[in-house]
Amino acid sequence: DGGITQSPKYLFRKEGQNVTLSCEQNLNHDAMYWYRQDPGQGLRLIYYSQIVNDFQKGDIAEGYSVSREKKESFPLTVTSAQKNPTAFYLCASSSGTARGTEAFFGQGTRLTVV
Amino acid sequence: AQKVTQAQTEISVVEKEDVTLDCVYETRDTTYYLFWYKQPPSGELVFLIRRNSFDEQNEISGRYSWNFQKSTSSFNFTITASQVVDSAVYFCALRGGSSNTGKLIFGQGTTLQVKP
Numbered sequence: 001d002g003g004i005t006q007s008p009k010y011l012f013r014k015e016g017q018n019v020t021l022s023c024e025q026n027l028n029h030d031a032m033y034w035y036r037q038d039p040g041q042g043l044r045l046i047y048y049s050q051i052v053n054d055f056q057k058g059d060i061a062e063g064y065s066v067s068r069e070k071k072e073s074f075p076l077t078v079t080s081a082q083k084n085p086t087a088f089y090l091c092a093s094s095s096g097t098a099r100g101t102e103a104f105f106g107q108g109t110r111l112t113v114v
Numbered sequence: 115a116q117k118v119t120q121a122q123t124e125i126s127v128v129e130k131e132d133v134t135l136d137c138v139y140e141t142r143d144t145t146y147y148l149f150w151y152k153q154p155p156s157g158e159l160v161f162l163i164r165r166n167s168f169d170e171q172n173e174i175s176g177r178y179s180w181n182f183q184k185s186t187s188s189f190n191f192t193i194t195a196s197q198v199v200d201s202a203v204y205f206c207a208l209r210g211g212s213s214n215t216g217k218l219i220f221g222q223g224t225t226l227q228v229k230p
Contacts (some may be wrong), residue, residue: 031216033216033217035220040123040222040223041222042118042120042205042220042221042222042223043205043218043220044220045217045218048216048217050216058217088157090157090158090159092159094216096216098216100147100164100166100209101216102149102161102164103159103161103216103218104161105151105158105159105160106158107156107157107158108157108158110157
């Protein structure tokens, strides 16, 4: 079945550590996105990539980094510079960035700082 | 600036009641798309509907219906005869035409609880 796979489902990070969240899609989509979800705030865009080897900052990119070396993969690293990383992280993909193109989402990774 | 407001944070209904989730948006774009997504407890967002700014026809899909009114910048979602399985967080989202990022602007979400 085609879809988006995020791993791990739950992740615990110690203060000062970098952690990487995995996102893989087999939908052959060009565009991929990372969103952060906090209670009562909806989803906010962290980074997006419209094509392999290219990515752009979203609204809340500080403290995060990404890479897009393969079409199917868009990992997100939460660095120690991210002051409040505890949140639910959702990866999405779409066939393009045209206005009417729907986005498909993974099941998310819940990151907790301990 | 673009913005989506879902004023209802939480709604609780009893099974078989009808319920309407409100969505109000702001955009200066003349061409834009509106979306509704459902987020069940499992976490992933499930696409429900897409509507472009030039199509104000209401849509019905089974127990779900959507009312798009440009005059009031609203795109409301009604569930008829609600069921326990409808319990989820529902997001309204906007994608405008002024950029080609594919970025979705989300509302804060409405948590719907349907009690048996």
